[in-house]
Amino acid sequence: MRDEIKTSYDAVRAQERWQQFWEQDNTFTPIDDGSKERRYVLDMFSYPSGDLHMGHAEAFAIGDVVARYWRLKGYDVMHPIGWDSFGLPAENAAIARDSHPADWTYANIETQANSYKRYGLSLDWSRRLHTSDPEYYRWTQWLFLRFYEQGLAYRKDSFVNWCPKDQTVLANEQVVNGACERCGATVTKRKLTQWYFKISDYAQRLLDDMKQIEQGWPERVLAMQRNWIGRSQGAYVDFKIEGRDEPVTVFTTRPDTLYGATFFVVAPDSDLAAELCAPAQRDAFNSYLEETKKATEIERQSTERPKTGVFLGVHAVNPVNDELIPVYAADYVLSDYGTGAIMAVPAHDQRDLDFAKTYQLPVRMVLDTGLPDPAASGVATPGDGAYVTSAALDGLTDKTAGVAKMCEWLEERGLGKAAITYRLRDWLLSRQRFWGCPIPIIHCPGCGEVPVPDDQLPVTLPDLRGAALTPKGVSPLASATEWKSVPCPRCGAPAERDADTMDTFVDSSWYFFRYCSPGYTEGPFRSEDVAKWMPTAQYVGGVEHATMHLLYARFFTKVLYDLGLVGFTEPFSRLLNQGQVINKGKAMSKSLGNGVDLGQQIDAFGVDAVRMTVVFAGPPEDDIDWADLSPASSLRFLQRVYRLAADVASAPGADFNTGDLALRQTTHRGISAMTEALDSQRFNVAVARIMELVNATRKAIDSGPGGGDPAVREAAEAITIALSLVAPYVAEEMWELLGHTPSVANARWPHPDPALLTQESVTCVVQVQGKVRAKLEVTPTVTEEELTALALADPTVQRTLADRPIRKVVVRPPKLVSIVPG
């Protein structure tokens, strides 16, 4: 009995009922016949690490509001779902359980799929994909080969994170405080041959094309990408080195300070350092190099760390004055930025100055900035100033002019040229892991790298499980001898498959194209399908992917454009980064014990209440703290709304025009306000507007025209449709209760009637010296003169003005009168 009073609708029953209905009805499969304008709403697909959690709850609730709203507005909406199902956790689980990674992966996918369905998302299940399916990764491999043909996929040697105990390469994310996250051993660097994508070729386009998405992407994401790409403008300068025929090129942003270069530094882990080192210094260099390799990432990144280095026993020649300057190897110079070598100008660069002080190297000021001499102060002066002892530059006083002049000088003599470099490095995609997409390359002793022919794709994974997946220093695939041994496709000689798999970010860089052509067998997608749906109208996902997935996806799209496969260069027109769901001020974590279980919340309050809670909590991009929220009150509200529908006594199709005018006006103003909030993605405000309309309708039923008035039906229907965006189950129940045929998702978003948006009386504010002194009820059509007279006649205004003369009156009929006394 008590429960019946408490709950006027049965959430669990409604969830089961409508979930089944939507599935059988294919309510959320797009028509795709061109009769309606298409819109593509995309949620970042999930990794199947377990069941859905609070983070999914928020992100998907937001994406679903957008998808459902656009569907109601009359668009043909595609809202697909899939899984990013390759990845390391599956492999670790397989080792621990002596099973195949697929067992764990696909079991988790089923769990999540059921949860997505229960969560009431308006998803099109007919486009479902898993990146670990051979029919998907076949096309990942196909794309890799296209990149390879274009020279955009290549192999090179590089230093990578290496765990000496586990005998395996580690991704940067797996290095925690310089130690292996699995065993705690100190991670070192090891030189390995790895596959790369040449994303650096696209650095400038990744910057330039931001113009296309500036309107639709959060500024902070664009800023992060700009920062990450790190364009910097300067010059290459050639330095001759004693005993070397070819000069060594350095990159500098300050060629104008060349006269102040007093030494030269190369990255210790570069080939150049090893080559330049004089025999006498060989031992010292080798031990320094060892030390460098051992230095953990944390140590290396600390700016507090004192500068270290070793003299290489050779000298370079400063091209502007032919001075001999000593060459050092020091780890403050990075091998993979610029050319891995720098000219050091201690007076005007703090790092060079720190190094110079440690090794007692000369400091020569060539730029008078008005600040104390760096040689004495220990503080470098990197700003603008008047050039001194810089020959042709002397007399100039600003950097731009100095740089330009020096570049010109260098170019005339063939000693250097203006240049641009980027911080963006090529994308290392090799992983010595099993559960990923095999790299479709065969290594032949005679022919070298040979691509697997397209008609032999996919290169599927062999059946390895349990202990066979234990890291051994090379990919587990390398020990699958039968799988690995193949004839060379070119010459037929015995050859070997590449044993590495691809970074899972490769899989996720094109899945949104695949959704456009599910099940297509002639290619990764049909270009016509992609042209119909893309660019994606709305992408929703976490900001943690700002410089990873989102950058890679943009890169892939540009390459596909260059290949003629797609007709645009930016995949996502609009991006929304939802905030995190936290608890008691901190991110939810096992160690803090502050996790909130989504399933439990749904069991306790129902899907609708949970969805409503996260959407109403605040602006979608802000973090929301579960401790501040009240799903119980969301449920209470939903029950109140449900009773509203139950109280509607007029028949479906009743003529709204005969309804109570005041309520009708409130309803139409409410619809207008909701529409405005939704169009500007202020979903929390949209919910507040629904609540306001609910309150007004309740009053109309209880103490106004009553439930039989058609205006009450009009309001209840508008509320039901709007509510279906956040609380689809209650909305379906209400829609049915109101005598309509399901689904409410097929209803039309209500249009506010302009005639009902006007009011017969508005409040006019009267300000004196900017302070509100009176409020007048006036008709909207009141004239400026009438309003002025009314305002001046008001007793409070009179009293405030006292006998002061009036200097000025600003009138904005019908809302405001502002009086300025003299």
Place this chain on the structure above:
RNA sequence: GCCCAAGUGGCGGAAUGGUAUACGCGGUCGGCUCAAACCCGGCUGUCCUUAAGGACGUGGAGGUUCGACUCCUCUCUUGGGCACCA
């Protein structure tokens, strides 16, 4: 160090340059009830005042304006990103 974002009641948060604090949470008073829960309604920024009323109030300091949470300059704080990038 560089870049980005944000600072509004006890709390989450509203506010095309025009009534600051919508909506909700919490609190409180009341109704319903034998009673409690549920539900419904009122009140709820701070200070002064018996009251009527008034003063102050959107991190801080200036400025623009008849009028500033909103625009401009400076500044403080918090959060985030990048970081020995030459």
